[in-house]
Amino acid sequence: MTMTRTEHDAFGPVDIPADRYWGAQTQRALAVFDIGTERLPECLIHAFGLHKMSAAVANLQCGQLDADMAQAIVAAAAEVRSGAFDAHFPLTIWQTGSGTQTNMNANEVIANRANERLGEPLGTKRPIHPNDHVNRSQSSNDSFPTVMHLSAVMEVEDRLLPALTALRDSLHARAVAFADIFKLARTHLMDAVPTTLGRSFEGFAAQIGHGIERVEATMPRLLSLPQGGTAAGTGLNAPAGFAEAFCAEASRLTGLPFRPNPCKVEGMAAHDALLELSGVLNVIAVSFIKIANDLRWMSSGPHCGIGELLMPDDGLTSSIMPGKRNPTILEVMVQAGMQVAGNHVTVTMAGASGSFELNVAKPVLIHNVLQSIRVLADSARTVAERVIPGLEPGRERLARQLDSPLLAATALNPHIGYDKAARIVAYAKAHGMAAREAAIALEILSGDEYDALVDLARMARGGG
Numbered sequence: 001m002t003m004t005r006t007e008h009d010a011f012g013p014v015d016i017p018a019d020r021y022w023g024a025q026t027q028r029a030l031a032v033f034d035i036g037t038e039r040l041p042e043c044l045i046h047a048f049g050l051h052k053m054s055a056a057v058a059n060l061q062c063g064q065l066d067a068d069m070a071q072a073i074v075a076a077a078a079e080v081r082s083g084a085f086d087a088h089f090p091l092t093i094w095q096t097g098s099g100t101q102t103n104m105n106a107n108e109v110i111a112n113r114a115n116e117r118l119g120e121p122l123g124t125k126r127p128i129h130p131n132d133h134v135n136r137s138q139s140s141n142d143s144f145p146t147v148m149h150l151s152a153v154m155e156v157e158d159r160l161l162p163a164l165t166a167l168r169d170s171l172h173a174r175a176v177a178f179a180d181i182f183k184l185a186r187t188h189l190m191d192a193v194p195t196t197l198g199r200s201f202e203g204f205a206a207q208i209g210h211g212i213e214r215v216e217a218t219m220p221r222l223l224s225l226p227q228g229g230t231a232a233g234t235g236l237n238a239p240a241g242f243a244e245a246f247c248a249e250a251s252r253l254t255g256l257p258f259r260p261n262p263c264k265v266e267g268m269a270a271h272d273a274l275l276e277l278s279g280v281l282n283v284i285a286v287s288f289i290k291i292a293n294d295l296r297w298m299s300s301g302p303h304c305g306i307g308e309l310l311m312p313d314d315g316l317t318s319s320i321m322p323g324k325r326n327p328t329i330l331e332v333m334v335q336a337g338m339q340v341a342g343n344h345v346t347v348t349m350a351g352a353s354g355s356f357e358l359n360v361a362k363p364v365l366i367h368n369v370l371q372s373i374r375v376l377a378d379s380a381r382t383v384a385e386r387v388i389p390g391l392e393p394g395r396e397r398l399a400r401q402l403d404s405p406l407l408a409a410t411a412l413n414p415h416i417g418y419d420k421a422a423r424i425v426a427y428a429k430a431h432g433m434a435a436r437e438a439a440i441a442l443e444i445l446s447g448d449e450y451d452a453l454v455d456l457a458r459m460a461r462g463g464g
Helices: 024-032 043-059 067-082 099-119 130-134 140-177 195-224 242-254 262-269 274-297 328-351 362-387 395-401 406-414 418-431 435-441 447-453 457-461
Strands: 004-009 014-016 182-187 190-196
Touching: 004 024, 004 457, 014 242, 024 130, 024 242, 024 406, 043 067, 043 099, 043 130, 043 140, 043 242, 043 362, 067 130, 099 130, 099 395, 130 447, 140 195, 140 242, 140 262, 140 274, 182 195, 182 395, 190 195, 195 274, 274 328, 328 362, 328 395, 406 418, 406 447, 418 435, 435 447
Parallel strands: none
Antiparallel strands: 004 014, 182 190
């Protein structure tokens, strides 16, 4: 039998599991919102701890809390920030669109833990009250979007940007290593002109580098916090200077330059900054799919496919074909990109759900943004560590592919004209011979003339 304690709120008594730190509002929400299993990410819960720490310090500085109360709230909120109370946030993302229930969940857990630290049993609401003290000078309407920004910025800074940087650098290292290895370029999936394997990886690295720049370009809007707007952006019940003190403390705790949004209602009624970030994540997802699919095709076979790259062994194999090596991690990267593309559709619809002074799709919006950050970062890190450094060129296959009549024709075209070059290609294909032999057989070029004009290195560099 589960032991319970009884708490009271404006609607009467509520029985709560005795060992749980949440309170009456969270318990009621569990019964009302019996929908789905998708929890808000732990990083957002930790950001709530950071948020309530900053709010308590701001309230102290603004004369809204005495030092003992502020200290107790900060100590309890710091434990939430550390992850010690993750199990006490049971609500799913399927709750009211302002995120009120999760804000109250945080207030209740922090109040109960603060009171416990002061020697009081859970549920007393004294001396620390979840609404009167933990939520002082705040509303869910400004607190939840502030936490959305805090969590997104910290995930970008701590997780996404380092992972993208590692992926870009690993791709660049392969570009350098493969700089002098010739391969056949393909356009329309068909044989084209000579290039280098290094150039392909230069392109991949550039895509990721641009992705990093795009993410960094969103930071000014994400670092702007709506805290202090309380209800409808009016600042009702928030003292003068609260927003500035809050941002200063959040900046001190994180080392990131948070600042007050000069137009609080914009940060509460619209979430364009997060939608902008999601759009950038969608671009990165597309880059991931392109890069991963190119690497899969280039390593396909390897004996009966393109085989230009040899995929490193990941220790996994087929359930029926012993020893078969599959590009498993790259397939995960593709799936991650697909998920992010789908998430962006949801974020777009959620971002469009601001009505008058409040957006009412906040939980689903931030859930999808944070999931996109996580899957992109994790797949980038894994590919950078486990795939890219181990890729090796399939030298024999590359050499065979470069013996192509089309390559020769493209190089000869400026010197002998399009029609003669086309005759060489057709003759070589019809008689199963190399372009050099065809040029000699047709008496268009001698062997020495051909050799002087067809130079793979010059062609790969773009020279005539």
